Amino acid sequence: MxxxxxxxxxxxxxxxxxxxxxxxxxxxxxxxxxxxxxxxxxxxxxxxxxxxxxxxxxxxxxxxxxxxxxxxxxxxxxxxxxxxxxxxxxxxxxxxxxxxxxxxxxxxxxxDFQQPKSFNHLLDYCYLVAGTVGLMLCPLLAKPVTSETEKLSVELGIAMQLTNILRDVGTDYRLNRIYLPEDLMIALGVSPEDLAGPQPTPELIRLWEHLAGEAESRYRLISANLELFDKTARLPVLLSLLYYSKIINRCRKARYRLLDRRIYVPKWEKLLLFVSANRQLLWASFWR
Known part of the structure; x- marks a missing residue:
């Protein structure tokens, strides 16, 4: 009570x-x-x-x-x-x-911020600040909690944090934070100065897309396994991944001009995503 x-x-x-x-x-x-x-x-x-x-x-x-x-x-x-x-x-x-x-x-x-040395180091950070949130929420989204639902909840948090990092590359740089992995920056020829903008270099776009692919692969994994969550939890989980996937697509639509501005999803588009998510779940239940 x-x-x-x-x-x-x-x-x-x-x-x-x-x-x-x-x-x-x-x-x-x-x-x-x-x-x-x-x-x-x-x-x-x-x-x-x-x-x-x-x-x-x-x-x-x-x-x-x-x-x-x-x-x-x-x-x-x-x-x-x-x-x-x-x-x-x-x-x-x-x-x-x-x-x-x-x-x-x-x-x-x-x-005492330190740039991640590698993608695995970045994943460790994403787990601590966001994957943990997935674990916090998992008992509210799945009954019983299983190793599969815990993994999916963690991956959703990690994917959302990767998306935040991709959206905020320019903002973070101005705060003296570079979350992009150092080894990938070196391998793809991206210098810290490239993050000052306003226009991203082709090398930075390649690195950005590499990390975007990591986030999107996790969104696809979760979307394909929504049935592991409680029926009442599938809509909020699906909406979360659709909202954040849309941020990535919005960055692409802006031709990666994200170093001097913050990309956001407008309210009208969020409403369309809500309608789309409900339709997707309806069709999934119909064909099950």
Whole structure:
């Protein structure tokens, strides 16, 4: 049973996601209400940690969150809306603490940032900051949780993070962060200065497309295995991968002019994706 006090905390988390990630909110609000509210509590945890680094440049806040998470694991609940909502989520669903801990480790990697030496190093980073989020959400998307659904959830998070990196190449460069793997940049003849823009070089486009292919192969894998998720979870999972796939295609449509601007998917196109996702799931159920 959700008390009035807990509902207030859950509403706080829902408002946070509404104000900061309309795409994520549109996708996951279609879950059954209590599952959706647990997703919003998890989102609030991730958002606070992410903003502490990327907006406030306050790694001490993340370290403090790590300490509170240890206390949370021991049964203590910090007296804050997010933590109270998260306690409700842990009490209501079989969530695991490990991915929350790993996500904070990933956030702290951006404090003393180092460019990934290889694609495997980039994948390790993507797992910590985004694949872990897939693991957090998996118990809300699949019952029972299996190794297959965990793998797909992790791959979805990794693919979405790769997409974010591809979209934000120019923005990250201006923040003195290069997430593109160093060995691939060298192999394909891409210099750090190429990321200053405004026009991407042919070499950078080849590298960009190589990483885009890695993301898209994961989106295809998940799309082909949607039936492994609960029926009520298939729409938000499908919407997530369609939204992020569209970001990649939008970058291509802009002729890769993404070093001096941020590519986004307009609301009207998100609406079309929603209609398309519903139609795809309807046809899948019809032919099953």
């Amino acid at each position: 959700i008390t009035a006090a807990i509902q207030k905390d859950l509403n706080w988390c829902e408002t946070l996601i509404q104000n900061n990630s309309s795409s994520f909110y549109r996708a996951f609000r279609k879950l059954p209400r209590e599952q959706a509210q647990a997703v919003f509590a998890i989102y609030a945890f991730c958002r606070i940690a992410d903003d502490a680094i990327d907006v406030d440049n306050n790694p001490e806040l993340v370290r403090a969150m790590a300490g509170k998470l240890l206390a949370f694991e021991a049964g203590e609940t910090p007296d804050e809306p997010m933590w109270r909502a998260l306690r409700w989520a842990f009490d209501s669903f079989p969530l695991q603490i490990r991915p929350f801990q790993e996500m904070l480790i990933g956030q702290l990697q951006d404090v």
